[in-house]
Amino acid sequence: MAEPRLHHVGFVVADVQRALPAWQASLGACRVSESIHDPLQKVTVAFLQPPAADAVQIELVAPAGEGSPVASFLAKGGGLHHLCYEVDDLDAHLAGMKARKAIVIRPPKPAAAFGGRRIAWMVTPERLVVEYLERAPAASNY
Protein backbone atom coordinates (compact mmCIF):
# COMPACT_ATOMS: atom_id res chain seq x y z
CA MET A 1 0.00 0.00 0.00
CA ALA A 2 1.40 3.38 -1.00
CA GLU A 3 0.81 6.29 1.34
CA PRO A 4 -1.70 9.03 0.48
CA ARG A 5 -0.31 11.80 -1.68
CA LEU A 6 -1.53 15.38 -2.07
CA HIS A 7 -2.82 15.32 -5.65
CA HIS A 8 -4.24 18.82 -6.02
CA VAL A 9 -5.62 21.89 -4.29
CA GLY A 10 -9.05 22.99 -5.47
CA PHE A 11 -9.93 26.64 -6.14
CA VAL A 12 -13.54 27.55 -6.92
CA VAL A 13 -14.18 29.98 -9.78
CA ALA A 14 -17.31 31.06 -11.67
CA ASP A 15 -16.24 29.84 -15.11
CA VAL A 16 -13.33 27.45 -15.66
CA GLN A 17 -12.90 28.00 -19.38
CA ARG A 18 -12.87 31.76 -18.98
CA ALA A 19 -10.49 31.63 -15.98
CA LEU A 20 -7.97 29.15 -17.36
CA PRO A 21 -5.86 31.34 -19.70
CA ALA A 22 -5.34 34.02 -17.02
CA TRP A 23 -4.39 31.40 -14.42
CA GLN A 24 -1.98 29.77 -16.82
CA ALA A 25 -0.34 33.13 -17.50
CA SER A 26 -0.05 34.32 -13.92
CA LEU A 27 1.28 31.02 -12.57
CA GLY A 28 3.55 30.43 -15.53
CA ALA A 29 1.85 27.04 -15.51
CA CYS A 30 1.86 24.27 -18.04
CA ARG A 31 -1.80 23.71 -18.75
CA VAL A 32 -2.28 20.03 -18.05
CA SER A 33 -5.90 19.54 -18.97
CA GLU A 34 -8.78 20.82 -21.01
CA SER A 35 -11.81 21.86 -18.98
CA ILE A 36 -13.90 18.80 -18.18
CA HIS A 37 -17.62 18.91 -17.51
CA ASP A 38 -18.82 16.22 -15.13
CA PRO A 39 -22.63 16.01 -14.94
CA LEU A 40 -22.49 13.38 -12.18
CA GLN A 41 -20.29 15.53 -9.93
CA LYS A 42 -22.09 18.71 -11.11
CA VAL A 43 -18.84 20.58 -11.67
CA THR A 44 -16.57 21.70 -14.49
CA VAL A 45 -12.87 21.37 -13.67
CA ALA A 46 -9.44 21.91 -15.17
CA PHE A 47 -5.98 21.22 -13.81
CA LEU A 48 -2.89 23.41 -13.86
CA GLN A 49 0.61 22.29 -13.03
CA PRO A 50 2.62 25.15 -11.52
CA PRO A 51 6.35 25.14 -12.30
CA ALA A 52 7.42 23.16 -9.22
CA ALA A 53 9.42 20.10 -8.28
CA ASP A 54 6.37 18.43 -6.71
CA ALA A 55 3.43 17.22 -8.75
CA VAL A 56 0.71 18.99 -6.75
CA GLN A 57 -1.72 20.51 -9.22
CA ILE A 58 -4.16 23.36 -8.88
CA GLU A 59 -7.70 22.44 -9.84
CA LEU A 60 -10.10 25.13 -10.97
CA VAL A 61 -13.67 24.10 -10.13
CA ALA A 62 -16.91 25.74 -11.21
CA PRO A 63 -20.50 24.72 -10.47
CA ALA A 64 -22.31 22.95 -13.31
CA GLY A 65 -25.98 22.22 -12.85
CA GLU A 66 -28.58 22.49 -10.11
CA GLY A 67 -27.37 21.63 -6.63
CA SER A 68 -23.67 21.71 -7.44
CA PRO A 69 -21.58 21.01 -4.33
CA VAL A 70 -19.52 24.17 -4.91
CA ALA A 71 -22.38 26.59 -5.67
CA SER A 72 -22.74 27.97 -2.15
CA PHE A 73 -18.97 28.39 -1.80
CA LEU A 74 -18.89 30.36 -5.05
CA ALA A 75 -21.78 32.51 -3.85
CA LYS A 76 -19.58 33.53 -0.90
CA GLY A 77 -16.81 34.60 -3.28
CA GLY A 78 -15.02 31.38 -4.24
CA GLY A 79 -11.31 30.80 -3.66
CA LEU A 80 -9.28 27.97 -2.12
CA HIS A 81 -11.75 25.22 -1.38
CA HIS A 82 -10.31 21.74 -0.75
CA LEU A 83 -7.29 19.45 -0.62
CA CYS A 84 -7.39 16.22 -2.65
CA TYR A 85 -5.37 13.21 -1.58
CA GLU A 86 -4.85 10.19 -3.78
CA VAL A 87 -5.30 7.00 -1.74
CA ASP A 88 -4.97 3.28 -2.43
CA ASP A 89 -8.14 2.00 -0.79
CA LEU A 90 -10.86 4.64 -0.91
CA ASP A 91 -13.39 2.79 1.24
CA ALA A 92 -10.86 1.97 3.94
CA HIS A 93 -9.65 5.55 3.94
CA LEU A 94 -13.16 6.93 4.37
CA ALA A 95 -13.77 4.50 7.23
CA GLY A 96 -10.59 5.66 8.93
CA MET A 97 -11.56 9.31 8.59
CA LYS A 98 -15.10 8.58 9.83
CA ALA A 99 -13.58 7.06 12.94
CA ARG A 100 -11.87 10.43 13.43
CA LYS A 101 -15.27 12.21 13.20
CA ALA A 102 -14.99 13.45 9.63
CA ILE A 103 -18.28 13.39 7.70
CA VAL A 104 -18.86 12.14 4.15
CA ILE A 105 -20.41 14.99 2.17
CA ARG A 106 -20.25 13.27 -1.25
CA PRO A 107 -20.10 9.45 -1.25
CA PRO A 108 -17.81 7.62 -3.71
CA LYS A 109 -18.72 8.16 -7.36
CA PRO A 110 -16.78 7.89 -10.61
CA ALA A 111 -15.26 11.19 -11.76
CA ALA A 112 -14.92 12.17 -15.40
CA ALA A 113 -11.81 14.23 -14.60
CA PHE A 114 -10.00 11.07 -13.50
CA GLY A 115 -11.05 8.63 -16.21
CA GLY A 116 -13.81 7.17 -14.06
CA ARG A 117 -11.72 6.65 -10.94
CA ARG A 118 -13.87 7.14 -7.87
CA ILE A 119 -13.72 10.21 -5.67
CA ALA A 120 -15.42 11.04 -2.38
CA TRP A 121 -15.66 14.19 -0.30
CA MET A 122 -15.41 14.59 3.44
CA VAL A 123 -15.30 17.48 5.86
CA THR A 124 -13.44 17.31 9.15
CA PRO A 125 -14.95 18.73 12.35
CA GLU A 126 -12.52 21.64 11.80
CA ARG A 127 -14.19 22.42 8.44
CA LEU A 128 -11.34 21.24 6.22
CA VAL A 129 -12.91 19.92 3.01
CA VAL A 130 -10.97 16.91 1.76
CA GLU A 131 -11.43 15.00 -1.48
CA TYR A 132 -10.10 11.48 -1.80
CA LEU A 133 -9.23 10.02 -5.18
CA GLU A 134 -8.88 6.28 -5.59
CA ARG A 135 -5.46 5.43 -6.97
CA ALA A 136 -6.47 2.24 -8.80
CA PRO A 137 -9.49 2.28 -11.12
CA ALA A 138 -12.53 0.61 -9.59
CA ALA A 139 -12.96 -2.74 -11.34
CA SER A 140 -16.68 -2.14 -11.88
CA ASN A 141 -16.04 0.92 -14.02
CA TYR A 142 -13.75 -0.80 -16.52
Next chain:
Amino acid sequence: MAEPRLHHVGFVVADVQRALPAWQASLGACRVSESIHDPLQKVTVAFLQPPAADAVQIELVAPAGEGSPVASFLAKGGGLHHLCYEVDDLDAHLAGMKARKAIVIRPPKPAAAFGGRRIAWMVTPERLVVEYLERAPAASNY
Protein backbone atom coordinates in the same frame (compact mmCIF):
# COMPACT_ATOMS: atom_id res chain seq x y z
CA MET B 1 18.86 26.05 -8.70
CA ALA B 2 16.24 23.71 -7.32
CA GLU B 3 12.69 24.18 -8.54
CA PRO B 4 10.02 25.68 -6.27
CA ARG B 5 8.29 23.16 -4.02
CA LEU B 6 4.88 23.35 -2.37
CA HIS B 7 5.87 23.67 1.29
CA HIS B 8 2.48 24.08 2.97
CA VAL B 9 -1.13 25.08 2.61
CA GLY B 10 -2.31 27.73 5.06
CA PHE B 11 -5.65 27.53 6.88
CA VAL B 12 -6.80 30.50 8.96
CA VAL B 13 -8.28 29.78 12.40
CA ALA B 14 -9.16 31.98 15.38
CA ASP B 15 -6.78 30.37 17.88
CA VAL B 16 -3.93 28.07 16.85
CA GLN B 17 -3.20 26.60 20.26
CA ARG B 18 -6.85 25.79 20.84
CA ALA B 19 -7.31 24.35 17.33
CA LEU B 20 -4.18 22.22 17.16
CA PRO B 21 -5.17 19.13 19.19
CA ALA B 22 -8.45 18.70 17.27
CA TRP B 23 -6.68 19.09 13.92
CA GLN B 24 -4.02 16.60 14.93
CA ALA B 25 -6.71 14.09 15.91
CA SER B 26 -8.91 14.46 12.84
CA LEU B 27 -6.04 14.33 10.34
CA GLY B 28 -4.21 11.59 12.19
CA ALA B 29 -1.28 13.99 11.84
CA CYS B 30 2.09 13.99 13.47
CA ARG B 31 2.33 17.39 15.09
CA VAL B 32 5.49 18.87 13.67
CA SER B 33 5.67 22.16 15.52
CA GLU B 34 4.67 24.03 18.60
CA SER B 35 2.60 27.12 17.97
CA ILE B 36 4.89 30.00 17.11
CA HIS B 37 4.02 33.64 17.71
CA ASP B 38 5.61 36.01 15.21
CA PRO B 39 5.17 39.68 16.20
CA LEU B 40 6.79 40.87 12.94
CA GLN B 41 4.41 38.89 10.73
CA LYS B 42 1.52 39.52 13.21
CA VAL B 43 0.43 35.89 13.18
CA THR B 44 0.61 32.78 15.33
CA VAL B 45 1.22 29.61 13.34
CA ALA B 46 1.70 25.87 13.77
CA PHE B 47 2.44 23.13 11.24
CA LEU B 48 0.87 19.71 10.89
CA GLN B 49 2.20 16.91 8.73
CA PRO B 50 -0.67 14.74 7.46
CA PRO B 51 0.15 11.04 7.00
CA ALA B 52 1.20 11.28 3.36
CA ALA B 53 4.07 10.38 1.07
CA ASP B 54 4.67 14.02 0.18
CA ALA B 55 6.01 16.56 2.64
CA VAL B 56 3.32 19.20 2.13
CA GLN B 57 2.30 20.48 5.54
CA ILE B 58 -0.85 22.19 6.73
CA GLU B 59 -0.21 25.48 8.49
CA LEU B 60 -2.74 26.81 10.97
CA VAL B 61 -2.57 30.61 11.05
CA ALA B 62 -4.26 32.99 13.47
CA PRO B 63 -4.08 36.78 13.67
CA ALA B 64 -1.80 38.15 16.39
CA GLY B 65 -1.82 41.88 16.94
CA GLU B 66 -3.33 44.95 15.32
CA GLY B 67 -3.45 44.93 11.55
CA SER B 68 -2.69 41.22 11.13
CA PRO B 69 -2.68 40.23 7.45
CA VAL B 70 -5.17 37.41 8.14
CA ALA B 71 -7.64 39.32 10.35
CA SER B 72 -10.07 40.24 7.60
CA PHE B 73 -10.01 36.69 6.21
CA LEU B 74 -10.83 35.33 9.66
CA ALA B 75 -13.65 37.83 10.01
CA LYS B 76 -15.20 36.28 6.89
CA GLY B 77 -15.05 32.81 8.49
CA GLY B 78 -11.45 31.66 7.96
CA GLY B 79 -10.54 28.46 6.11
CA LEU B 80 -8.07 27.63 3.35
CA HIS B 81 -6.09 30.79 2.73
CA HIS B 82 -2.82 30.41 0.82
CA LEU B 83 -0.25 28.17 -0.84
CA CYS B 84 3.38 28.51 0.22
CA TYR B 85 6.18 27.60 -2.17
CA GLU B 86 9.79 27.27 -1.08
CA VAL B 87 12.07 28.96 -3.62
CA ASP B 88 15.82 29.34 -4.04
CA ASP B 89 16.02 33.04 -4.88
CA LEU B 90 13.18 34.95 -3.23
CA ASP B 91 13.85 38.29 -4.90
CA ALA B 92 14.17 36.81 -8.38
CA HIS B 93 10.98 34.84 -7.83
CA LEU B 94 9.02 37.91 -6.77
CA ALA B 95 10.32 39.78 -9.82
CA GLY B 96 9.17 36.95 -12.08
CA MET B 97 5.71 36.92 -10.52
CA LYS B 98 5.46 40.73 -10.71
CA ALA B 99 6.16 40.46 -14.44
CA ARG B 100 3.10 38.20 -14.55
CA LYS B 101 0.99 40.90 -12.83
CA ALA B 102 0.98 39.44 -9.33
CA ILE B 103 1.16 42.04 -6.55
CA VAL B 104 3.36 41.96 -3.44
CA ILE B 105 1.07 42.23 -0.42
CA ARG B 106 3.78 41.60 2.23
CA PRO B 107 7.37 42.36 1.21
CA PRO B 108 10.22 40.02 2.25
CA LYS B 109 10.73 39.81 6.02
CA PRO B 110 12.29 37.22 8.31
CA ALA B 111 9.79 34.73 9.73
CA ALA B 112 10.06 33.25 13.22
CA ALA B 113 8.35 30.06 12.01
CA PHE B 114 11.24 29.38 9.63
CA GLY B 115 14.23 30.24 11.83
CA GLY B 116 14.51 33.73 10.36
CA ARG B 117 14.33 32.70 6.71
CA ARG B 118 12.58 35.38 4.71
CA ILE B 119 9.02 35.08 3.43
CA ALA B 120 6.96 37.31 1.17
CA TRP B 121 3.32 37.33 0.15
CA MET B 122 1.81 37.96 -3.24
CA VAL B 123 -1.64 37.79 -4.75
CA THR B 124 -2.25 36.94 -8.38
CA PRO B 125 -4.82 38.83 -10.47
CA GLU B 126 -7.00 35.73 -9.99
CA ARG B 127 -6.92 36.25 -6.19
CA LEU B 128 -4.69 33.29 -5.36
CA VAL B 129 -2.68 34.25 -2.27
CA VAL B 130 0.82 32.82 -2.51
CA GLU B 131 3.56 32.88 0.11
CA TYR B 132 7.17 32.39 -0.92
CA LEU B 133 9.73 31.04 1.52
CA GLU B 134 13.41 31.50 0.83
CA ARG B 135 15.16 28.17 0.81
CA ALA B 136 18.56 29.42 2.02
CA PRO B 137 18.76 31.71 5.02
CA ALA B 138 19.42 35.33 4.06
CA ALA B 139 23.05 36.13 4.87
CA SER B 140 22.11 39.36 6.63
CA ASN B 141 20.06 37.52 9.21
CA TYR B 142 22.79 35.12 10.30
